[in-house]
Amino acid sequence: MTGCIRITRLLSGVLGFAGCSIGDATPIVATRPGPPPVDLGSAANYAILAKSGISAIPFSLIVGDIGISPATESLMTGFSQTRVIAYSTSQQVTGFMYAADMAAPTPAKMGAAIVDMETAYADAAGRECPDHLDDFSGLLGGNLLLPGLYKWNTRVLVMSDVTVSGGVDDLWVFQISGDLVVNYAVNFILAGGAQPKNIFWQVAGTVTLGTASRVEGIILCKTSITLNTGARINGRAFAQTSVALDKAIVTEPALQLA
Template identity: 40%
Template sequence: MNPFQTKPHALVLATILSALLAATGSANAGTASQVQAPVKLGSAGTFALLSKTGITDVYASVITGDVGASPITGAAIGLTCGEIAAGILYTVDAAGPLPCSVTAATLLTAAVSDMETAYTDAAGRVRPDFTELGSGEIGGRTLVPGLYKWGTDVKISTDVKLAGGPNDVWIFQVSGGIHQASATRVTLTGGALAKNVFWQSAGAVSIGTTAHFEGVVLSKTLVAVKTGASVNGRLLAQTAVTLEKNTVSQPAP
């Protein structure tokens, strides 16, 4: 066989294999092709919980960071004052939990607008480093910094690690929802910080019973945190946030 006839076929095969690996391969040993800037949260950046349609709660949760809902009435915030360990509970009217709620409709309008702007920013980042990684299943992986994109749901069925330094940024663009299984953990290693991890989700986000989650959630719809789960980050939802005896702590600055 003439080697000069087979060489182009080998090059074509290598190109196809490279493309397949880029689309579906593990991020365990990968590197990002570009450095991402953090998503700017603006005035939403002081909130541990921010919702447009209300916050429900099964007592008792522990929240560190500001809490607010707008444009829904303050009566739609189901937390009690004793569950706010640190931070301010803002409402659009005097119907919020007493005696701790602060009426601040203008502030909440700005925070919700900034939350929506942050969602658009995260969703609009281009040139992802990893596309359709694991067909949406990221459990068991160690993820390097970068921009990740899925056209499906994302599942965290087993523990996942984010490995990087204090200035590294992760942005996860999810066209579906995010579903973390019970008793699993998202952990940060190498000095990575939760404030630099952004989970943009067009669908509902669910964090399973006794699971632990890290990062800032920017959800177009519901964020549901199941019984006993903990979050080091922010839950910023364009519909509701539901809690069940949870600990939610805003990330270290």
Template identity: 30%
Template sequence: MTVLLASLLSLLLAGWSGASAAQPQPAVALGTAARFAVLAGDSVVNTGDSTVTGDLGVTPGVTVAGFPPGNVIGTVHVDDAAAVQAQSDFAIAYDDVASRTPTDTVPTDLGATTLTPGVYTSVSGTFSNTGNLTLDAQGDPDAIFIFQTVSTLLTAAASTVTLTGGAQARNVFWQVGTSATLGADSTLAGNILALASITAGANIVINGRVLARDGTVTLDADTITRPAGTLSISVPQNADLGSARAGSAGVSAPLGEVTVTDTRYGPDTAWIATVSSTTFTTGGATASETIAKSFISYSPGETTDTTGDATFAPGITGSLSSARTAFSVSDGTGENSATWNPTITVTLPASVVVGEYTATITHSVA
């Protein structure tokens, strides 16, 4: 009689389509405000040939003035439901950014400075930039930069912000306790979140957003481009399913949390995450040293965490003999994310021999 001794079955995991590394600061969720390049509480007033790429909105005010036809490449929302929801989501994001614990206190003038990811304050409670500020993400495209002010943000004429090391404008946040004033012919990267107003001088280029909770956004022949969003998935790097003995049904264990994050800001956001597996093997070539994919089952379960207003739907439990849907999202607006902890079940074939078996499970999202 052959006895199957305890066999350790383990999983090596792989992620695809933008698997993200852990970051020191959690992402800032703008919600539906992420769709907007310009958002104001009282009014948006433009002089000259300004171009806005992304939605433009105002609420509770009703004034949008001075934009030539076709110069808003997006939708204009004047005190409508979308603007109201965006201001509500923006208020939550503002409070989140303002409440982050500072990681460093730096001089008020950021010119001629290079900074790595973190949450920054100044002794004066304000920030200015009279030269070039370099933000270095050190190879992490998800790195967060936050600048907190008690009162104002001032940038000088022709000042610049340079992103390097994979830094992304979507991950830079300027939290302004009162108002921001930007000098003519300057460039700025990131999202200005101002409690009062934002005034931009002539010919400014902003790779980011200008969002004012209570006051006015004033533009003058400026170019504002909402940062492009991303769709990414993160997975555990390894998992241990445990062991099984002769005559047992097999093993079943959680894989660990899988998270999809969507910041593409589309009006009808949708994505599908799929999962596939290799066979389990001890490294040998015989059939008895292999557990075929048909013996591996994937159960996504329910979400353990979500953000956004999308409809989140788990896939159907079943065999990984071929790729299958793990989770999907439909009819969302703005940013969303979903986290789930799937269960992997491996049934033992009658002919399997003792050994340590490994496989690779791959999640992807599109």
């Protein structure tokens, strides 16, 4: 089981499984490490990756590179980009834009990045033994999220600000079986040194960020990601269909550790 380590409780001389109680004995020790990081591979070189398209309503801003495959550059819309052989540039993208129909070595590079994106999604989705299961019935707001593996068998609706608190090396993996919806002007707040590069959102449904909202972390989405007007991601947006920005911002985090 990937990333699943349970330390048993010592109960008055009786060894029991973590999370279980034997009689009225008092646990002496119960501990569990946080999840290991999700390896992004070459996908870590991009702020946005998608398979079928990336669209922007100006003026959006992407800090980092973006890429699509197997879709072609014609499906990167709203950027008014300029082709430079193996990549394109845009005033809305601080890095480069890549697509499957550009000159070599871009097609192979993009193909590898998409495979790595899908592998990362499968890794995050396959994590077992969650520390938290269906917390708050999928309705978040005013919560404090400590490091660990969280799983929801429903959609997750974020109604008001949420704090993600932990150290600089702590990790969070959020598994969501349905959609992720972040309401208008809702923010994820980092505390205690928590870093966006260590927060992973695995979403089987769609991701919708409301106007002026802000999400921290790397979004691995099975379908589409939509950032409404003024929404922001401090992290990465990886979608297995499309990513749409409406005067929105995506800022890649510090480089992933090897």
